[in-house]
Amino acid sequence: MIAELGQAALILAFVVALLQAVLGFTGVAVRDPVFHRFARSGAIVQFVLVASAFACLTALFAVSDFSVMVVAQNSHTLKPMIYKLSGVWGNHEGSMLLWALILTGYTAALSLLGQHVAPRLITLTFSVQSLITAAFIAFLIFTSNPFARLFPVPLDGADLNPLLQDPGLASHPPMLYAGYVGFSITFSFAVAALIEGRVDARWARIVRPWALTAWTFLTIGIALGASWAYYELGWGGWWAWDPVENASLMPWLAGTAFIHSLRVMEKRDTLKAWTILLALIAFSLSLAGTFLVRSGVLTSVHAFAVDPERGVFILGILILVIGGSLTLYGLRAGQLKPTGVFAEVSRESTLLVNNLFLAAACALVFFGTFYPLFITTVSDETISIGAPFYHATFIPMMAVLFLLVPVSVMLAWKRGKLGPIAKKLTPAFIAAIAAGLIALWVAEREAIAGAIGTALAVWVGLGVLLDLKSRVKLFEIDFAASWARAKRLPAGVWAMTVAHFGLAVLIFAVTGVSAWKDETSAFLMPGQSLELDGYSIELVDVVRSDRENFVSQAGTLAVSRNGRELGQMIAERRFYPVREMTTTESAIRTRLDGDLYATIGEGIEGRGWPVHAYLYPLAIWLWIGSALLALGGLLAIGDRGRRALSARIPAARKPAPSYEGGMG
Amino acid sequence: MMGRWLAFIPLVVFAVMALYFGMGLREDPSAIPSQLIDEPLPAFDLAPVAGSEQGLSNADLAGHVSLVNVFGSWCPPCAIEHPMLMQIARSGVVPIYGVDWRDTPEAGAAWLARHGNPYTAVGLDPESHLAIDLGITGAPESFLVDAAGRVRYRHVGMITQADWTETILPLIRELDAS
Amino acid sequence: MMRALIACLALALALTSAALAAPSPDEAFADAATEHRARGLYTQLRCVVCQSQSIDESGASLAQDMRIVVRERLVAGDTDAEILDYMQARYGDYVLMLPPLQANTLVLWGLPFFILLLGGVLIVVYVRRQARGLASELSPEEEAELAALMDEEGQ
Numbered sequence: 001m002i003a004e005l006g007q008a009a010l011i012l013a014f015v016v017a018l019l020q021a022v023l024g025f026t027g028v029a030v031r032d033p034v035f036h037r038f039a040r041s042g043a044i045v046q047f048v049l050v051a052s053a054f055a056c057l058t059a060l061f062a063v064s065d066f067s068v069m070v071v072a073q074n075s076h077t078l079k080p081m082i083y084k085l086s087g088v089w090g091n092h093e094g095s096m097l098l099w100a101l102i103l104t105g106y107t108a109a110l111s112l113l114g115q116h117v118a119p120r121l122i123t124l125t126f127s128v129q130s131l132i133t134a135a136f137i138a139f140l141i142f143t144s145n146p147f148a149r150l151f152p153v154p155l156d157g158a159d160l161n162p163l164l165q166d167p168g169l170a171s172h173p174p175m176l177y178a179g180y181v182g183f184s185i186t187f188s189f190a191v192a193a194l195i196e197g198r199v200d201a202r203w204a205r206i207v208r209p210w211a212l213t214a215w216t217f218l219t220i221g222i223a224l225g226a227s228w229a230y231y232e233l234g235w236g237g238w239w240a241w242d243p244v245e246n247a248s249l250m251p252w253l254a255g256t257a258f259i260h261s262l263r264v265m266e267k268r269d270t271l272k273a274w275t276i277l278l279a280l281i282a283f284s285l286s287l288a289g290t291f292l293v294r295s296g297v298l299t300s301v302h303a304f305a306v307d308p309e310r311g312v313f314i315l316g317i318l319i320l321v322i323g324g325s326l327t328l329y330g331l332r333a334g335q336l337k338p339t340g341v342f343a344e345v346s347r348e349s350t351l352l353v354n355n356l357f358l359a360a361a362c363a364l365v366f367f368g369t370f371y372p373l374f375i376t377t378v379s380d381e382t383i384s385i386g387a388p389f390y391h392a393t394f395i396p397m398m399a400v401l402f403l404l405v406p407v408s409v410m411l412a413w414k415r416g417k418l419g420p421i422a423k424k425l426t427p428a429f430i431a432a433i434a435a436g437l438i439a440l441w442v443a444e445r446e447a448i449a450g451a452i453g454t455a456l457a458v459w460v461g462l463g464v465l466l467d468l469k470s471r472v473k474l475f476e477i478d479f480a481a482s483w484a485r486a487k488r489l490p491a492g493v494w495a496m497t498v499a500h501f502g503l504a505v506l507i508f509a510v511t512g513v514s515a516w517k518d519e520t521s522a523f524l525m526p527g528q529s530l531e532l533d534g535y536s537i538e539l540v541d542v543v544r545s546d547r548e549n550f551v552s553q554a555g556t557l558a559v560s561r562n563g564r565e566l567g568q569m570i571a572e573r574r575f576y577p578v579r580e581m582t583t584t585e586s587a588i589r590t591r592l593d594g595d596l597y598a599t600i601g602e603g604i605e606g607r608g609w610p611v612h613a614y615l616y617p618l619a620i621w622l623w624i625g626s627a628l629l630a631l632g633g634l635l636a637i638g639d640r641g642r643r644a645l646s647a648r649i650p651a652a653r654k655p656a657p658s659y660e661g662g663m664g
Numbered sequence: 665m666m667g668r669w670l671a672f673i674p675l676v677v678f679a680v681m682a683l684y685f686g687m688g689l690r691e692d693p694s695a696i697p698s699q700l701i702d703e704p705l706p707a708f709d710l711a712p713v714a715g716s717e718q719g720l721s722n723a724d725l726a727g728h729v730s731l732v733n734v735f736g737s738w739c740p741p742c743a744i745e746h747p748m749l750m751q752i753a754r755s756g757v758v759p760i761y762g763v764d765w766r767d768t769p770e771a772g773a774a775w776l777a778r779h780g781n782p783y784t785a786v787g788l789d790p791e792s793h794l795a796i797d798l799g800i801t802g803a804p805e806s807f808l809v810d811a812a813g814r815v816r817y818r819h820v821g822m823i824t825q826a827d828w829t830e831t832i833l834p835l836i837r838e839l840d841a842s
Numbered sequence: 843m844m845r846a847l848i849a850c851l852a853l854a855l856a857l858t859s860a861a862l863a864a865p866s867p868d869e870a871f872a873d874a875a876t877e878h879r880a881r882g883l884y885t886q887l888r889c890v891v892c893q894s895q896s897i898d899e900s901g902a903s904l905a906q907d908m909r910i911v912v913r914e915r916l917v918a919g920d921t922d923a924e925i926l927d928y929m930q931a932r933y934g935d936y937v938l939m940l941p942p943l944q945a946n947t948l949v950l951w952g953l954p955f956f957i958l959l960l961g962g963v964l965i966v967v968y969v970r971r972q973a974r975g976l977a978s979e980l981s982p983e984e985e986a987e988l989a990a991l992m993d994e995e996g997q
Contacts, residue, residue, distance in 0.1 A: 234864075235864050235899065237899065240894070240895075242894055243894075270972075273671070277674060280674075281674075284678075288681075291685065295689060308689050308690070311689045312689060315682065315685055315686055315689070318682065318685070319682055322678055322682075323675065323678060323679070323682070326674045326675035326678050327675055329671060329674060329675070330671045330672035330674075330675050331671075333671035334668055334671060338972070341972050341973060341975040341976045342969070342972070342973065342976070343973050343976055344969050344970065344973050349965070349969050352965050352969065353962075353965065356958065356961040356962065356965060357958070359957070359961065360954050360955075360957045360958040360961065361954070363953065363954050363957050364954035367949075367950050367953060367954065368950070370681075370684070371941075371947075371949075371950045373684065373685075373688045374684050374688075375946060376688070377684055377687040377688050379946065380697055381697065381934070381935060381946065382695070382696055382697060382934065382935065382936040383935040383936060383938075383941045383942075383946070383947060384888050384893075384935070384936045384937070384938070384939065384941070385939070385941050385950070386888060386896065386939030386940070387885070387896075387939060388885070388886060388939045388940040389939070389940055389941060392940070393951075393954065393955075397954070397958070414976075415976070521864070521865075521866070521867040521870065522867045523867050523868070601866070610866055610867050610868075611867075612864055612867075696890060696933060696934060696936045697934060699931065699932055699933065699934050766903060766907075791907060791910060792903075792904060792907030792908075792910075792911075793911070795904070795907070796904075796907060796908060796911055796932055797932060798932075799932045799933050799934070800904075801890040801891055801904070802891055802904075
């Protein structure tokens with residue numbers, strides 16, 4: 001009954017979405033305001049319907065209704081409730097329903113929050129958005145029905161992959177999708193602008209909060225995925241350049257370029273055609289990522305069940321959405337003329353360079369991911385592309401980009417001077433060189449890579465702090481005045497500083513975890529210990545026990561350093577009988593200077609248990625750096641932008657008509 | 665003006681991608697083509713299973729068309745494929761040689777005793793030396809070797825009736841004739 | 843795909859020894875330098891069964907055997923390049939994590955840097971061209987006032 005209700009809700013949602021798209025486009029064409037009202041309420045109705053369908057699916061998982069196929073394939077009565085619930089999106093059909101939920105959620109949010117956007121623009125945006133929604137719901141109904149029944153009904157489910165029974169699972173996909181799907185709004189805004197044939201700073205101001213929201217969610221989603229891999233997979237790996245991971249990195253790179261380009265457009269009314277293109281590309285990459293994961297064109301640990309029929313349907317959606325929007329772009333891009341101009345030395349031009357590097361990096365990751373596919377379609381040969389390729393190309397490219405960050409942050413808009421900036425940044429330069437030399441001297445492994453990473457991190461981190469210092473004239477005027485200045489700084493400046501400082505932290509963390517890591521392993525009997533970089537790890541005992549849906553073998557490890565006892569940690573192996581899978585639960589001792597990471601393997605009679613120990617310096621700063629990036633994004637959403645600034649400039653100064661538009 | 669066409673470049677790039685994606689849907693991304701086709705079979709000399717005197721080496725295959733089958737007692741699809749191999753052996757069309765991969769001599773002998781032995785000769789490859797030389801990615805895999813000792817065809821996975829009648833048998837006839 | 847999956851499962855079920863996704867302690871060389879070389883080589887070779895991992899990470903028994911072969915070659919005195927060639931001869935380009943620079947990978951290796959170069963040139967041309975329109979739009983007094991305002995806002 002519940003399944004049928006859910007199915008009905010989905011079909012209704014499809015009809016409403018299609019209707020909204022058609023009516024919206026018609027309404028704009030005939031210029032009838034009635035359609036504008038329908039557009040807003042239609043958005044809410046879509047969301048309510050899809051949310052109902054999602055609620056139905058959740059209920060089915062909660063009660064373990066195995067007459068529904070996806071529940072039978074992906075759940076089990078013995079599973080803890082939280083993982084029954086998060087299992088809703090741990091499979092292809094459910095995750096697609098989550099996609100649709102978030103898609104309509106964003107549309108509804110736009111309806112509630114975009115009250116002051118020009119009617120024509122927003123109706124067009126809703127129409128495009130609804131078209132995309134209709135396509136996705138059609139995909140659900142026709143190829144991936146979450147409510148399909150199973151007969152005969154099995155007595156119990158096939159259980160969820162134990163690797164996915166983790167708090168990370170509950171949070172990683174929804175966050176990631178909120179990021180991917182968030183770019184659908186900016187995409188729709190871009191297409192709407194192309195249809196209208198004009199775009200300006202007002203458009204950029206409206207779109208920016210949505211772009212930042214999507215970007216922030218995507219940042220958090222990727223960080224959660226990486227942290228999940230780090231804690232779950234048993235050897236501290238957090239990024240494997242796996243095709244599905246790359247599928248989330250590409251929209252992130254395009255999205256980062258986009259938020260920077262939007263800023264230029266908003267402030268200076270230039271780079272319009274490029275910014276619109278980025279809006280189209282960011283979402284196109286999200287769609288292409290979906291294609292990757294569900295079509296079976298590439299192998300990956302993440303990939304869902306393979307089904308070429310679905311692949312064909314998604315390819316159809318891609319051709320419609322991406323092909324359609326890019327055709328429109330080709331036709332209309334020429335009409336988007338800039339009004340602002342800028343000098344060769346200016347913040348705009350550094351942001352253009354920033355965009356170039358991000359675009360090239362995105363192309364790099366794109367080729368790295370899809371090239372093997374291209375080769376197999378045109379020849380009999382296969383190649384594969386793994387981490388070493390990206391280490392050789394992506395990292396150097398990014399390193400060069402990072403050099404630019406402090407300079408860009410300090411440069412003035414429109415026309416800047418490099419001389420004063422060079423003076424202001426000299427301390428950062430000296431500190432970076434010094435830090436690099438220290439790292440070179442002190443490091444026991446990978447000294448050169450570590451030194452470069454350290455120098456870069458200090459350059460970026462100290463550089464942006466020096467920028468903040470100069471904005472509040474710290475130490476140049478008295479402290480109270482500096483404080484007053486700091487309080488008056490626009491949120492955007494804080495956002496920029498926090499985010500780029502977070503970047504510096506990330507650079508340092510990645511350097512530590514990659515260049516300075518160490519590991520060792522040995523067979524240990526209880527009482528024996530192994531040594532790693534001054535730490536001594538002793539196997540105390542190993543205990544077997546039966547738990548909810550797995551059998552556990554837990555080894556207690558005592559950690560000490562220079563004879564001083566530091567504590568105990570437990571490394572576990574779990575065997576899940578239903579799926580006949582074994583997972584490792586690592587023992588991790590987290591400190592600010594690094595993680596001590598240990599796992600235990602299958603014991604061998606007479607020899608003991610194999611214990612693996614790893615040292616990952618600065619590991620926790622990976623997550624702190626990511627959090628700072630996300631915080632920067634959040635702060636930037638709070639920046640009221642030009643409207644707030646222009647309100648303070650006396651009326652005589654205001655250029656051209658001022659618009660009331662914006663998200664508020 | 666050239667500038668007008670510049671804006672269509674993204675569309676052109678996408679069209680090319682879409683074409684490749686469409687073609688890619690028909691490919692099996694995990695298939696690794698064999699490096700051995702038309703190359704001589706690597707040299708090997710494998711020990712026998714428990715209870716046998718003779719193992720398996722290149723010399724056994726010389727002068728006639730052979731089917732080399734890589735299997736293991738731990739491999740369920742191999743058990744499923746086995747009746748097909750027995751059938752081929754009974755037909756006498758081509759001698760089958762077995763490479764018992766990652767098994768102890770006892771495990772290999774026990775498995776053959778239980779399921780039957782379609783092999784003219786069987787050898788053990790406990791540490792995958794031959795398997796890696798053959799470029800094996802899993803079991804079962806089979807190779808068709810011609811009279812000169814060159815590998816002419818590699819089959820990944822179980823040999824089904826359809827595989828036999830449509831692909832392997834015709835190829836054997838062709839090789840026998842030449 | 844199905845076949846690879848079955849093969850992978852078959853191997854997984856066969857695992858009796860340490861099924862850690864990393865080389866077992868038994869596999870380590872006593873000499874740290876050689877061990878470092880071995881681990882480096884492992885990360886360069888793809889596990890052909892569970893294809894999204896290197897043989898350094900994979901717990902498959904074929905991965906373990908490939909590691910053994912790498913170590914045998916190291917002991918036999920092969921250079922790193924020779925060992926990678928050895929595996930490439932048996933499994934093809936696929937087994938190499940770093941795609942070799944050859945005719946069919948020229949686009950892969952070249953395109954991103956070409957984009958960087960071409961984009962750089964285009965940017966220089968574009969910025970120069972539009973910067974010419976940068977006649978002074980504000981009078982000196984207005985420029986000074988604007989500078990003071992921007993200073994106040996911390997821009």
